[in-house]
Amino acid sequence: MTLDLAIVVPVFNERGNVPLLVAALDTALAGFAWEAIFVDDDSPDGTADVVREIARSDPRIRVLQRIGRRGLSTACIEGMCATAAPLVAVIDGDLQHDEALLPRMAAALAGDRAIDLVIGSRFVDGGGTGAWDADRVAKSALATRLSRRVLKADLSDPMSGFFMIRSDVVRGVAPRLLGIGFKILLDILTAAPVPLRFVELPYVFRTRAVGESKLDHVVALEYLIALYDRMFGRVVPVRFVMFSAIGAAGAIVHLAALGLFLELGGGFVMATIVATMVAMTFNFFLNNHLTYRDRRLRGVRALVNGWLSFCAVCSVGAVANVGLAAFLYDVRGGAWALPALAGIAVGAVWNFALSSRFTWGRYGRRAT
Ligand SMILES: Nc1nc2c(ncn2[C@@H]2O[C@H](COP(=O)(O)OP(=O)(O)O)[C@@H](O)[C@H]2O)c(=O)[nH]1
Ligand SMILES: [Mg+2]
Numbered sequence: 001m002t003l004d005l006a007i008v009v010p011v012f013n014e015r016g017n018v019p020l021l022v023a024a025l026d027t028a029l030a031g032f033a034w035e036a037i038f039v040d041d042d043s044p045d046g047t048a049d050v051v052r053e054i055a056r057s058d059p060r061i062r063v064l065q066r067i068g069r070r071g072l073s074t075a076c077i078e079g080m081c082a083t084a085a086p087l088v089a090v091i092d093g094d095l096q097h098d099e100a101l102l103p104r105m106a107a108a109l110a111g112d113r114a115i116d117l118v119i120g121s122r123f124v125d126g127g128g129t130g131a132w133d134a135d136r137v138a139k140s141a142l143a144t145r146l147s148r149r150v151l152k153a154d155l156s157d158p159m160s161g162f163f164m165i166r167s168d169v170v171r172g173v174a175p176r177l178l179g180i181g182f183k184i185l186l187d188i189l190t191a192a193p194v195p196l197r198f199v200e201l202p203y204v205f206r207t208r209a210v211g212e213s214k215l216d217h218v219v220a221l222e223y224l225i226a227l228y229d230r231m232f233g234r235v236v237p238v239r240f241v242m243f244s245a246i247g248a249a250g251a252i253v254h255l256a257a258l259g260l261f262l263e264l265g266g267g268f269v270m271a272t273i274v275a276t277m278v279a280m281t282f283n284f285f286l287n288n289h290l291t292y293r294d295r296r297l298r299g300v301r302a303l304v305n306g307w308l309s310f311c312a313v314c315s316v317g318a319v320a321n322v323g324l325a326a327f328l329y330d331v332r333g334g335a336w337a338l339p340a341l342a343g344i345a346v347g348a349v350w351n352f353a354l355s356s357r358f359t360w361g362r363y364g365r366r367a368t
Contacts, residue, residue, distance in 0.1 A: 001033040004087065005106055006167070008079030009038045010072050011093035013045045016210035021093055022054055022061060028099040032106065037082055038093065039064045039075040071294050072161075072214075073187055074179040080170045089164035090184065094211055097162040098203040105164035108199055116169045117198040119155070119185065120162035126202035127157070143223060147186050150230050156200055158186050169196065180226045180238075180294075190230050221290070242291040243352045246283055254279035276318075277311075284310045284359075292360040306359050313354040321347030 007025060011018065018038065025036055040048040042065060051063040064082055066075070080088045087109055091097045097120060105118040122129050123144070129137060140159060147158040163185055169192075176191040177184075189196060229238045257278040261271035284307050288296055297306040325343030329336060 003035060003083075003085045004032045005029070005034045005102075005164075006080075006083035006085035006088045007034060007036040007102070008076055008083075008088060008090045009036060009093045010075040010079065010090070011038050011040050011043065011047050011051075012070075012214055013043045013047060014093040014211050015043070015045045015047045015050045017094050018047060018050045019054065020210070021091075021095060021099070022058070024095065024099045025102075028102055032103070035060045035062065035083065035085065037062045037064055037079045039066065039079040041066050041070050041075060042068070069294070070296075071179065073177070073184045074294070076184040077170075077174060077177055077179055080165075080167065081174055083167060086167055087164055088167045088170060089162075091162055094208045096206045096208055098206065101162075101201055101203045102164065104201055108201070109164060109166065114197055115199055116196040117163060117165045117188075119157060119160050119198055119200045120203045121157035121160055121200040122203065122205050123156040124200050124202045128202075128204040130205045130207050146227060147183070150227055151186070151189055153189060153195065155189070155198070158189065159183055160185055162203065178226060178229055178233075180229065183223055183226060187226065239291055239356065240349075240352050243287060243355075244348050246286045246291065247348055247351070249286070250279040250283040253282045280311050280314050281307065283314075287355070288360075292356075295360045297360070310355050310359045313358060314351050317347040317351040317354070320350050 007029075009021065022036065025034070038047070038051045038061070040051065040063060042048070048063050048065040051061060055061040055063060062082075064079060066078070076090050080090065087106055089102055089105060091099060091102075101120055105120070108118045109115055121127050129140070143159055144157065148155065151158055161184070165188070170188070173188055173191045173193075176193075177187050178191070179187070189198075225238050225242070228241070254275045257275035258271050261274050262268065266274070287310075288303075288306065297303050321343040323343075324346050325339045328339035328342055332339060
């Protein structure tokens with residue numbers, strides 16, 4: 001029998017749900033030649049081991065265990081590129097998506113070559129969000145409205161994480177995908193050079209029974225970042241915007257710390273040194289948490305090394321900033337605002353370029 005269909009299941013700390021989902025897929029996909037690829041980001045609860053245990057006696061099941069990485073979008077992309085099946089579906093590992101819809105998704109794609117993509121929708125007739133509270137419904141509606149703006153496509157549920165697509169279409173757009181955040185469908189739709197042809201099928205989002213949601217505020221932030229990137233990312237890279245915003249916050253921290261140490265009776269030079277260290281440390285941790293969330297440094301050693309290289313980079317950046325500002329100030333004789341801004345801009349670009357390479361890049365990470 002030739003392989004019809006691959007099911008990609010991103011999982012993080014879902015060990016309790018894996019056997020339930022495999023059983024549910026087995027029932028729903030009777031009559032299909034299918035495989036399931038669980039993409040696990042090295043979950044501390046041992047999800048990958050649970051998948052392997054099942055896979056030993058069921059060759060349809062595979063695990064792709066990623067080490068030192070996090071991210072729902074990239075997990076889906078890598079899973080979708082890891083199959084030879086002509087059709088590939090993405091479904092959550094927590095049983096919130098209705099696997100009974102999969103055969104109808106496959107039938108829609110098999111029945112019409114002109115369709116690239118079938119999306120499970122909570123917001124067409126017959127669909128629903130189950131037991132969501134009002135707050136979550138409101139947030140989801142806002143996110144949906146925003147993404148429809150960007151997409152310019154008439155799509156009821158662009159935030160859906162449940163869809164089936166032709167795998168050659170995915171491979172075609174894969175090099176253009178951003179892989180940021182958790183909205184892979186939105187990513188695929190906006191990356192496609194020609195609009196993808198899709199249909200939506202209704203399903204009701206179930207309540208999670210086992211494990212917990214990983215959707216937190218940082219993930220919501222990543223969603224906004226992904227939207228920004230689609231709209232303006234070619235002009236100014238999103239990471240640079242975040243890095244600069246954090247840098248601006250760092251300047252405020254610097255001033256506050258400086259004021260405090262002067263208040264405590266420190267000399268100006270000493271207080272400036274302390275304030276600089278405080279601000280750099282603040283920037284390092286915030287960038288590690290937000291700007292470089294996908295490459296976050298963890299563990300004492302990696303953090304200390306990262307902090308040291310970040311401070312080194314920023315110190316050189318500060319010298320460049322002061323040097324350029326002083327030079328321009330001399331040349332322009334007395335006008336201080338423009339030289340200061342030019343110095344800040346050069347310092348920011350320097351800090352960004354070098355820290356992305358040495359602190360959070362390949363050279364910044366030590367094999368452990
Ligand atoms: N591989 C991987 N899977 C993830 C990650 N974050 C969430 N998931 C999985 O993606 C699916 C949806 O996540 P969930 O937290 O349930 O989101 P929610 O349903 O919107 O609350 C679940 O199967 C999660 O285990 C991640 O960083 N990496
Ligand atoms: Mg869920």
